[in-house]
Amino acid sequence: MTDRVTPQELLALDSLLTAEEAAFADSVRRLVGDVVRPHVAQWYETGVTPVRDLARELGKLGLLGAHLTGYGCAGVSAVAYGLSCLELEAGDSGVRSLVSVQGSLAMYAIWKYGSEEQKQEWLPRMAAGEAIGCFGLTEPDHGSDPAGMTTRAVRDGDDWLLTGTKMWITNAPVAELAVVWAKVDQGVTGFVVPLDLPGVTVNEIHNKLSLRASATGELVFDRVRLPASAQLPEARGLKAPLSCLTEARYGIVWGALGAARDCLETAIDYTTTRTQFGRPLAGFQLTQAKLADLTLEYQKGWLLAHHLGRLADSGQLKPEQVSVGKLNNVREAIAIARTCRTMLGANGISGEYPIMRHANNLESVLTYEGTSEVHQLVIGQKLTGLSAFA
Amino acid sequence: MKIVVLVKQVPDSGSERSLRADDGTVDRASASNVINEMDEYAIEEALKIAEAQGGEVTLLTMGPDAATESIRKALSMGPDGAVHVTDDALHGSCALGTSKVLAAALRTLEFDLVLCGAESTDGRTQTMPHMLAERLGVPALTGARKLTVEGSTLTVERQTDEGYEVVQATGPAIVSVWDTINEPRYPSFKGIMAAKKKPIATKSLADLGVEAGEVGLAGATSKVLSSAKRPARSGGQKVEDSGNGGADLVAYLSAEKFV
Numbered sequence: 328m329t330d331r332v333t334p335q336e337l338l339a340l341d342s343l344l345t346a347e348e349a350a351f352a353d354s355v356r357r358l359v360g361d362v363v364r365p366h367v368a369q370w371y372e373t374g375v376t377p378v379r380d381l382a383r384e385l386g387k388l389g390l391l392g393a394h395l396t397g398y399g400c401a402g403v404s405a406v407a408y409g410l411s412c413l414e415l416e417a418g419d420s421g422v423r424s425l426v427s428v429q430g431s432l433a434m435y436a437i438w439k440y441g442s443e444e445q446k447q448e449w450l451p452r453m454a455a456g457e458a459i460g461c462f463g464l465t466e467p468d469h470g471s472d473p474a475g476m477t478t479r480a481v482r483d484g485d486d487w488l489l490t491g492t493k494m495w496i497t498n499a500p501v502a503e504l505a506v507v508w509a510k511v512d513q514g515v516t517g518f519v520v521p522l523d524l525p526g527v528t529v530n531e532i533h534n535k536l537s538l539r540a541s542a543t544g545e546l547v548f549d550r551v552r553l554p555a556s557a558q559l560p561e562a563r564g565l566k567a568p569l570s571c572l573t574e575a576r577y578g579i580v581w582g583a584l585g586a587a588r589d590c591l592e593t594a595i596d597y598t599t600t601r602t603q604f605g606r607p608l609a610g611f612q613l614t615q616a617k618l619a620d621l622t623l624e625y626q627k628g629w630l631l632a633h634h635l636g637r638l639a640d641s642g643q644l645k646p647e648q649v650s651v652g653k654l655n656n657v658r659e660a661i662a663i664a665r666t667c668r669t670m671l672g673a674n675g676i677s678g679e680y681p682i683m684r685h686a687n688n689l690e691s692v693l694t695y696e697g698t699s700e701v702h703q704l705v706i707g708q709k710l711t712g713l714s715a716f717a
Numbered sequence: 718m719k720i721v722v723l724v725k726q727v728p729d730s731g732s733e734r735s736l737r738a739d740d741g742t743v744d745r746a747s748a749s750n751v752i753n754e755m756d757e758y759a760i761e762e763a764l765k766i767a768e769a770q771g772g773e774v775t776l777l778t779m780g781p782d783a784a785t786e787s788i789r790k791a792l793s794m795g796p797d798g799a800v801h802v803t804d805d806a807l808h809g810s811c812a813l814g815t816s817k818v819l820a821a822a823l824r825t826l827e828f829d830l831v832l833c834g835a836e837s838t839d840g841r842t843q844t845m846p847h848m849l850a851e852r853l854g855v856p857a858l859t860g861a862r863k864l865t866v867e868g869s870t871l872t873v874e875r876q877t878d879e880g881y882e883v884v885q886a887t888g889p890a891i892v893s894v895w896d897t898i899n900e901p902r903y904p905s906f907k908g909i910m911a912a913k914k915k916p917i918a919t920k921s922l923a924d925l926g927v928e929a930g931e932v933g934l935a936g937a938t939s940k941v942l943s944s945a946k947r948p949a950r951s952g953g954q955k956v957e958d959s960g961n962g963g964a965d966l967v968a969y970l971s972a973e974k975f976v
């Protein structure tokens with residue numbers, strides 16, 4: 328056998344990283360190897376993940392709100408943050424979701440739109456993984472079209488009374504606080520809502536066949552009394568939650584590649600050792616064509632993610648560019664996962680191997696943070712100047 | 718408490734390593750170089766002591782300029798600073814020569830404790846702590862699987878093939894550690910970023926007052942005369958089970974002294 332390289336090594340992709348960026352990725356890879364990989368198959372099988380313990384481990388490394396500055400956050404570059412998402416999702420999309428929601432949705436919303444008191448109160452504890460946050464935008468009747476939300480907050484003296492239901496909320500069953508988006512007279516705004524307040528009900532969503540190593544829930548608010556200080560003072564209009572989504576989507580552009588890489592590595596490992604018809608499966612041309620084509624898509628996706636990361640680090644990244652990345656990389660990652668699954672035959676459907684878990688997880692990743700169709704519409708509108716949303 | 722940790726950059730033991738054809742020294746140029754695995758345990762132990770009792774942790778490395786990369790990595794675990802001894806004349810130094818240089822560097826530093834890995838994965842001599850102790854006139858507690866520091870009293874569980882010995886010394890002293898002593902931390906994001914700004918003092922042989930002729934290939938007391946690649950793994954021996962497979966297996970294992 329001649330010298331072999333991994334899909335990552337084939338194009339020397341790591342040569343585009345600084346030593347420091349590689350060091351960040353290395354630390355996350357080691358952490359995932361120690362605290363995620365040995366347990367994740369069981370978390371997935373049982374649908375029970377020790378999110379709080381996990382969050383503290385992730386916090387110790389600096390992964391929660393890693394790209395934010397101050398308030399106990401590390402302040403790493405966009406590329407370094409992206410690489411962390413990739414390494415986390417090579418473990419499991421659910422673990423990456425925990426980090427995305429905590430850092431890019433809940434913490435980012437407070438960091439960007441919150442008052443100084445809100446930042447002081449929540450961000451250091453959230454960065455350490457001692458307080459878990461969630462982000463309530465989607466409602467049972469309003470997913471792709473959040474502008475139609477019916478959750479409302481009305482004034483009662485200086486206080487607010489919050490009423491409504493948020494659905495499909497990652498981390499909700501384990502969270503101390505939710506950033507909740509609601510309509511007020513002036514339009515959409517955000518509130519920081521501790522989930523132990525009277526009138527708040529959290530229901531866990533069971534029977535998920537995807538993202539099972541992540542806690543998902545429903546938040547019901549029944550005239551929840553909030554002080555004026557609970558409102559995010561700088562959040563005005565729907566563009567506030569949408570800007571948070573752009574942050575988190577950027578992480579997904581990288582993250583999905585992690586799941587893809589793990590599938591590819593598993594398939595290469597498997598097909599080079601499994602023998603049929605007297606030779607390793609990887610020795611057949613049809614297998615090699617699959618591996619070559621999938622590796623091309625992985626590499627193209629990585630280069631795209633890296634390009635977006637450098638744009639972000641120079642302050643030039645635009646939301647529609649993130650849509651390009653999310654549309655392409657999640658779509659290709661799911662295709663990679665499915666094709667890798669075929670190469671493992673029956674073992675491909677077994678929880679002993681990570682591929683089916685990744686493939687199932689990526690179905691959620693395809694849907695949340697803007698479905699593929701929504702991103703096609705974003706890109707289409709940018710190309711044609713015509714909105715086809717409604 | 719002032720702690721100095723000896724850190725060596727070595728070729729990654731997980732990948733292909735070779736000796737140079739011209740002078741028989743380790744080929745560092747074509748290898749992927751990493752911190753000697755055992756040294757990470759020494760760093761962790763130093764950090765734990767400094768965190769519990771207060772103190773300062775300084776790394777000491779002798780190696781080519783490129784070793785800076787490994788020093789930064791080691792600093793990202795948490796030490797306060799590093800001293801890097803680098804000089805063209807050091808290439809090819811034997812263990813004795815290296816100990817001369819490290820001892821000279823240690824004399825310029827204040828320390829209550831010197832920690833190092835029990836061995837390096839390239840040289841594997843396990844002699845450095847003894848040589849340094851001799852040169853500096855301090856005790857050496859080697860091969861530790863546990864270290865307790867109470868005031869200036871150092872107590873070590875010294876790992877042996879049969880079990881362990883409890884040995885004690887009064888600092889300053891040198892302690893070498895095995896990978897059973899702790900679980901090294903991963904560099905945190907903040908640690909990685911802080912490492913960029915930590916001081917690395919560079920010293921030449923002249924700075925340390927060591928003559929170039931006493932070290933390096935020229936001054937080496939041992940020399941590689943010839944070397945050969947490890948033979949490729951052979952196919953191993955297959956025990957066919959035609960009724961007495963169990964007995965055959967046991968016969969093989971006891972012949973090879975595995976049981």
Ligand SMILES: Cc1cc2nc3c(=O)[nH]c(=O)nc-3n(C[C@H](O)[C@H](O)[C@H](O)COP(=O)(O)OP(=O)(O)OC[C@H]3O[C@@H](n4cnc5c(N)ncnc54)[C@H](O)[C@@H]3O)c2cc1C
Nearest residue numbers: 462463464465470471495496497538691695696698700716
């Ligand atoms: C595991 C998981 C975790 C989640 N976590 C969170 C969270 O933490 N916080 C949160 O707020 N939300 C969360 N979500 C919700 C997620 O963001 C929504 O599911 C998503 O926005 C899609 O909304 P929907 O499910 O209501 O689908 P719908 O909007 O009803 O869409 C159904 C289908 O119709 C298509 N469609 C919709 N509109 C158009 C159109 N104009 N043109 C063409 N096609 C269209 C969609 O692309 C999709 O294929 C999560 C979802 C999942 C599955």
